[in-house]
Amino acid sequence: MENTPKKITVLGAGAWGAVLAGLLARKGHNVLAWDFIPVVVEALDKNRSHPKLPNFVLPDSVRLTSNLREAFDFGAEAVVVVVPSHGLRGLAKEWQTMEVGKLGAPWIICTKGIEEESLLPMTGVVEDVWGSGSAQRIAALSGPTFAAEVARELPTTVCVASSNPELSAYFQNLFITSAFRVYTQDDVIGVEIGAALKNVIAIAAGVCDGLQLGDNARAALITRGLAEITRLGVSMGARPETFSGLTGMGDLVLTCCGNLSRNHSFGILLSHGSTATEAQKKIGMVVEGVRTALSAYHLAKSRGVQMPIVNEIYAVLNDGKSPKDAVRNLMDRAARPERD
Numbered sequence: 642m643e644n645t646p647k648k649i650t651v652l653g654a655g656a657w658g659a660v661l662a663g664l665l666a667r668k669g670h671n672v673l674a675w676d677f678i679p680v681v682v683e684a685l686d687k688n689r690s691h692p693k694l695p696n697f698v699l700p701d702s703v704r705l706t707s708n709l710r711e712a713f714d715f716g717a718e719a720v721v722v723v724v725p726s727h728g729l730r731g732l733a734k735e736w737q738t739m740e741v742g743k744l745g746a747p748w749i750i751c752t753k754g755i756e757e758e759s760l761l762p763m764t765g766v767v768e769d770v771w772g773s774g775s776a777q778r779i780a781a782l783s784g785p786t787f788a789a790e791v792a793r794e795l796p797t798t799v800c801v802a803s804s805n806p807e808l809s810a811y812f813q814n815l816f817i818t819s820a821f822r823v824y825t826q827d828d829v830i831g832v833e834i835g836a837a838l839k840n841v842i843a844i845a846a847g848v849c850d851g852l853q854l855g856d857n858a859r860a861a862l863i864t865r866g867l868a869e870i871t872r873l874g875v876s877m878g879a880r881p882e883t884f885s886g887l888t889g890m891g892d893l894v895l896t897c898c899g900n901l902s903r904n905h906s907f908g909i910l911l912s913h914g915s916t917a918t919e920a921q922k923k924i925g926m927v928v929e930g931v932r933t934a935l936s937a938y939h940l941a942k943s944r945g946v947q948m949p950i951v952n953e954i955y956a957v958l959n960d961g962k963s964p965k966d967a968v969r970n971l972m973d974r975a976a977r978p979e980r981d
């Protein structure tokens with residue numbers, strides 16, 4: 642394995658961006674992290690810690706900036722993108738403007754979501770901005786990862802997905818450590834649909850736990866949730882088996898059962914009577930499942946794919962349906978075979 646230190650820019654220095662910047666710096670890479678909120682950058686630079694990550698220490702070698710031009714001029718050999726899904730298109734456009742006449746470094750996108758307007762997954766958004774052929778320099782990183790556990794160097798596994806096998810191998814080598822095991826994948830759409838949709842099912846699992854519906858109900862949600870995610874993914878060209886892997890079942894189980902999941906916590910708050918806005922405020926960090934519920938609802942509708950759990954979460958978030966009524970609707974659906 643080649644271990645030459647590389648210049649790496651991390652775009653987005655929230656919880657996940659800060660932890661990935663730290664991991665890469667500890668591997669000896671030369672890391673510059675950017676965030677668009679100057680106070681986030683100043684606090685991270687000064688304290689070398691993150692308010693939501695107990696005991697996390699950002700290595701002194703990680704440099705920080707809130708100036709995107711500076712992040713670009715750093716001349717990174719790889720760009721790790723960890724901004725929220727709604728910020729990705731704007732960032733890809735700004736980066737493209739700066740790249741004119743220059744050889745672009747590959748991007749690895751660690752954001753999980755589906756863009757609301759275009760209904761594209763995250764790598765699709767960047768390809769849409771950069772144009773045909775750009776898929777060769779874009780990868781996605783996904784899997785069952787709570788930033789707080791990666792920060793503590795607890796054993797974690799992820800997949801790097803790209804249609805370009807050389808790029809997957811490049812990023813696998815860049816990130817892998819003895820605590821952070823990286824697999825490669827070529828089913829990019831399967832990986833991204835699993836990554837995005839598990840956040841919606843996690844909100845449903847939070848509702849279920851908040852209403853104290855029991856372990857049977859949570860197991861049912863995870864299993865039927867995976868069936869919905871698989872149906873949608875396969876309709877978009879994904880391989881069914883991808884959904885039983887790390888970025889499908891693996892991430893879904895983590896997000897629905899782990900008490901560090903903000904989407905799950907958001908669901909609990911909804912079940913206790915908070916509105917979506919109030920719950921979002923209480924969590925204080927990006928809750929990707931809220932936007933993804935909207936995108937997934939429209940995506941499923943446009944493709945004629947049955948997604949009853951997604952539909953109910955959509956109705957709770959957008960039509961003011963009560964979480965209890967949503968559960969009742971799911972249980973009262975017409976009887977049907979498990980596989981159809």
Ligand SMILES: NC(=O)c1ccc[n+]([C@@H]2O[C@H](COP(=O)([O-])OP(=O)(O)OC[C@H]3O[C@@H](n4cnc5c(N)ncnc54)[C@H](O)[C@@H]3O)[C@@H](O)[C@H]2O)c1
Nearest residue numbers: 654655656657658678724728752753786787788926927929
């Ligand atoms: N936290 C985790 O454990 C974890 C694990 C895997 C994947 N992810 C994914 O990583 C992404 C980021 O999550 P996070 O936990 O770091 O979130 P976060 O809320 O901690 O941080 C997001 C950062 O993005 C910045 N930001 C906000 N809006 C922006 C915009 N419009 N343009 C550019 N930057 C913007 C904010 O300043 C903030 O620092 C999400 O898609 C999430 O699903 C998170």
